[in-house]
Amino acid sequence: MKSGELLRELYHCLHCHLCNFADWHALDEWLPLCPSYSYFGFESFSASGKMEIARALLSGGLKPSSRTLQVLFSDLGCGACHSQCHGLTGLKVDHVELFEELKAMLVERGYGPMPKQKSYAESIRRNHNPYWEKHEKRTAWLEEELPSQARTVYFVGCTSSYRQKEIARSTIEILLRSGEEFALLGREEWCCGSPLLRTGQRKLAKELAEHNLEALRKAGAKTVVFSCAGCYRTFSKDYPRLLGRELGMELLHTSQYFLRILSGRKLKGKGRKVTYHDPCHLGRGMGVYEPPRELLRLVSGSLIEMKRSRENSWCCGAGSGVKSAFPDFALWSASKRLEEAEKTGAEVLVSSCPFCKRNLEDAGRKRGGMEVKDLSELLAEALA
Ligand code: SF4
Ligand code: SF4
Structure with a gap:
């Protein structure tokens, strides 16, 4: 949506606050659903508050303050507001995309992100992961030699490679016991860029996308499988947008792939x-x-x-x-x-x-x- 159209659309937010609650019709009680509004307790942290901020920023009426940065860079991008609002009102804004767009706009103008978020961008630049871990250790959890070429490639992701290694191990066990042919990118796998894209730091993300896709192409990947929901969404939704083209590969979360290979097994x-x-x-x-x-x-x-x-x-x-x-x-x-x-x-x-x-x-x-x-x-x- 162009910024003029977006600005017009933002005026259609009714401030009904239905985006702050789970679907009352289905649950028959009012349960909170927007974590940032529930935790910080101010309207500005709710989706409608952020829409007001968006309006003021886009029309040039607001100079970002440290509080503006706190509101926008503490947004989880969880999309709960979007699914409620779209189910109940006629608003055409995609809230998650809007909040990410605002963060990117601020970063481009020299405001934000928060210091910790800047720091992991630096780590990604140096180590290809946001955890300040050495790139050489990316596959330290791996116990066996695995192929680097196959039609199916398991993209492990930074968190499973460095922090929740039991998930990477379990995934390998399942793939091996199911007799699947698959490959890993090993050290050719870099951060997918999700931590950057969610915090408005888009420049480096494009480089990561290009690198990962080239590595997958060289590996002969036709299907790519992800443990991490964030990597999966980034490849599926952000990469085509960043690169202006379809990826030409089947992308699956492990839950989808496991269902395919394990259905009918005892x-x-x-x-x-x-x-x-x-x-x-x-x-x-x-x-x-x-x-x-x-x-x-x-x-x-x-x-x-x-x-x-x-x-x-x-x-x-x-x-x-x-x-x-x-x-x-x-x-x-x-x-x-x-x-x-x-x-x-x-x-x-x-x-x-x-x-x-x-x-x-x-x-x-x-x-x-x-x-x-x-x-x-x-x-x-x-x-x-
Ligand atoms: S549900 Fe939609 S229209 Fe209502 S306050 Fe939230 S963002 Fe605005
Ligand atoms: S995306 Fe942000 S505003 Fe929307 S429900 Fe999640 S935390 Fe709240």
Whole structure:
């Protein structure tokens, strides 16, 4: 949308505040859904408040202050507001895209991002990952020699490579035990660029996209499989936009790929009661709600839904650079999710994104709480 059209569209926000709550019609109660509005408690942190800020910035009536930066760079980009607003009003704005656009505009004008967010951009420039880890250690978790050429390539992602290595290991176990032919990019894999794109730092992201796609082309990839919901969304939605072309490869989240290769196989789950947390990038971002649930029904005793699930999911609080720049807010959001998960009576909270697992586990460590697992870990157990 051009900025003139966008500005006109922004005037159509009714300030009805329905974007702050989960769908009342489906749930029959008013449950909060916008973490930033719930945590900070000011209108400016809600979607409609950010639309006001957008209007003022686009019409030149607002000079960004440190408070403006705090409001915009603490936005999670979880998309809960967008799914509520679009279901209930005629507003044509894509809230997530708008907030990302505003951040990019500010960065271009020399405002923001937050210091921690700038710092991981520097790490990506030097090490190809946001964690200030050496690039040579990207495959340190790997125990076996694996091919570097195949039609199917597993794109591991930075968080599974350096922080939640158990997810990368479980994924490899599943692929090996299923007899799938697949390759890894190894050190040719670089950060997908999601942490940059979510914080308005677009320049370097394009270089990463070009590098990763060239590496995949050389590997002979026709299908690319992702553990990380963020990488999956970045390749699927951001890369074509950044590069102005379709990628010409099939892109799948592991939940979709595992369902394809494991359907009809005998799986021996431990029969535990589980509940499922929809990662925002996978659910609202890419519309993938059912494959993880279908797999969980195969390996768990029962799958009990939280009140807020699918489009109505509460964000874990980690995304868009919030975990590093606003750690208290990120952990608060995750602890709210843990509280909700515990109320289901489930033994395990399962997600299908390494960054969700990381934040939910961190919150659980702080307050004590239920076990958190990635879907791939449960599937690897069931195939053992
Ligand atoms: S639901 Fe949409 S129209 Fe209503 S306040 Fe939120 S953004 Fe504005
Ligand atoms: S994207 Fe998420 S955190 Fe941001 S305004 Fe919308 S609901 Fe709130």
